[in-house]
Amino acid sequence: xxxxxxxxxxxxxxxxxxxxxxxxxxxxxxxxxxxxxxxxxxxxxxxxxxxxxxxxxxxxxxxxxxxxxxxxxxxxxxxxxxxxxxxxxxxxxxxxxxxxxxxxxxxxxxxxxxxxxxxxxxxxxxxxxxxxxxxxxxxxxxxxxxxxxxxxxxxxxxxxxxxxxxxxxxxxxxxxxxxxxxxxxxxxxxxxxxxxxxxxxxxxxxxxxxxxxxxxxxxxxxxxxxxxxxxxxxxxxxxxxxxxxxxxxxxxxxxxxxxxxxxxxxxxxxxxxxxxxxxxxxxxxxxxxxxxxxxxxxxxx
Numbered sequence: 001x002x003x004x005x006x007x008x009x010x011x012x013x014x015x016x017x018x019x020x021x022x023x024x025x026x027x028x029x030x031x032x033x034x035x036x037x038x039x040x041x042x043x044x045x046x047x048x049x050x051x052x053x054x055x056x057x058x059x060x061x062x063x064x065x066x067x068x069x070x071x072x073x074x075x076x077x078x079x080x081x082x083x084x085x086x087x088x089x090x091x092x093x094x095x096x097x098x099x100x101x102x103x104x105x106x107x108x109x110x111x112x113x114x115x116x117x118x119x120x121x122x123x124x125x126x127x128x129x130x131x132x133x134x135x136x137x138x139x140x141x142x143x144x145x146x147x148x149x150x151x152x153x154x155x156x157x158x159x160x161x162x163x164x165x166x167x168x169x170x171x172x173x174x175x176x177x178x179x180x181x182x183x184x185x186x187x188x189x190x191x192x193x194x195x196x197x198x199x200x201x202x203x204x205x206x207x208x209x210x211x212x213x214x215x216x217x218x219x220x221x222x223x224x225x226x227x228x229x230x231x232x233x234x235x236x237x238x239x240x241x242x243x244x245x246x247x248x249x250x251x252x253x254x255x256x257x258x259x260x261x262x263x264x265x266x267x268x269x270x271x272x273x274x275x276x277x278x279x280x281x282x283x284x285x286x287x288x289x290x291x292x293x294x295x296x297x298x299x300x301x
Contacts, residue, residue: 002264003236005032008243012037015093015139016242017086017132019043019071019125020100022053025147025205028235029097031057033242034064038095043071043082045100073100073124074110076291083131092139093132095242098125098146098182104171114290115165121178123291126185130293142198145241146186148252148270149204150260152179157273158283179204181283183252183270188280190250192297199249201241202270205234206255206262229255229262237265 016033020026021042034040034057044050047070054066069086072078086093101121110119129136129144136142154176159165165174182202189200206229237253247253252270257263273279281299288294 003240003244003266005035005232005236005239008032008036008239009245010037011243014038014095015041015090016095016097017041017043017069017093018097018099019073019128022046022049024231025235025238026097026099027053027056028232029099029238029242030066031060032235032239033095034066035061036243037065039065039067041067041069041086041090043069043100045070045072071100071128072111073120073128074112074116076112076124076127079124079127079131083128086132087135090135092142093135094139094142096129096132096136096142096144097238097242098129098144099238100125101147101178103149103151104175106171107165107169109164113164115163115169115174117171117174117178118163118165118181121175122181122185123287125182126287127291127293129189130288130291130295133295133297137196137198140197143242143247144186144189144198144200145238146182146200146202147204147238148182148186148202149175149179150206150254151176152183152204152274153271155180157276158184158279160282160286163286180271180274183274184276184280184283185287186252187250187274188277188284189295189297191277191280192295192299193249199247201247201249201251201253203237203241203253203265204260204268205231205237206257206260207234233262240265 021030071082108116186202254268255263256266
């Protein structure tokens, strides 16, 4: 059975924070939530581009309730400042969509010295979620949706002995590591949320024609292009994870078609490594140490 934007329940009264919401999948996610009545915070690095996105959403959905929040996930100082500002503006967050990311970039580091893909895609969102946890737990039925990728299969595991790629760097496997980390984080967060009225869910867009693939190696880009779908369709797994009343914590949504590259959103499986509870807990501890952000959630172990 297909699931479309028309299946999104009324979101009036809910506050949603979407990272990387000025373009691509994040924009489509934010636009759909706003069209259904949610107050949507576009958490973006570039406020000028964010303003353009907010204006476009308003044109698509007159009366849409959209605000901007500056957020640079490559800077822990920016994450902390953004969380402080969100605390000042909101008493609860019903939905946090950890969508922003970078893909197969040349070797670089974040402002805090972390390998760029791991630092942005995982550590930035880990820190943001931890900083906003009290607002998330203040909202009944809240959700944290983290966007992973089929690319989580591009790596064997987390390279704890060289997390920042100081000894060697391969941009495809580094991307895979960051996306595997997104899943490990989601599953461990759900374990720690057990017994609370909040869910951690993951999603992936399959192959979507967005700016994200601009650093993808040429052969991979050519191989994927015939299977790509538009960003509006690519956002559907995230939107289903965020809004479908039947969603259970720890589920992973993606396209149901060939190789999960396109098609209707459904529950999909992630690789065996993502379900290794010892790796989940180790990554959590390392992430707390690296970011200085701790969650007021005991381990389920």
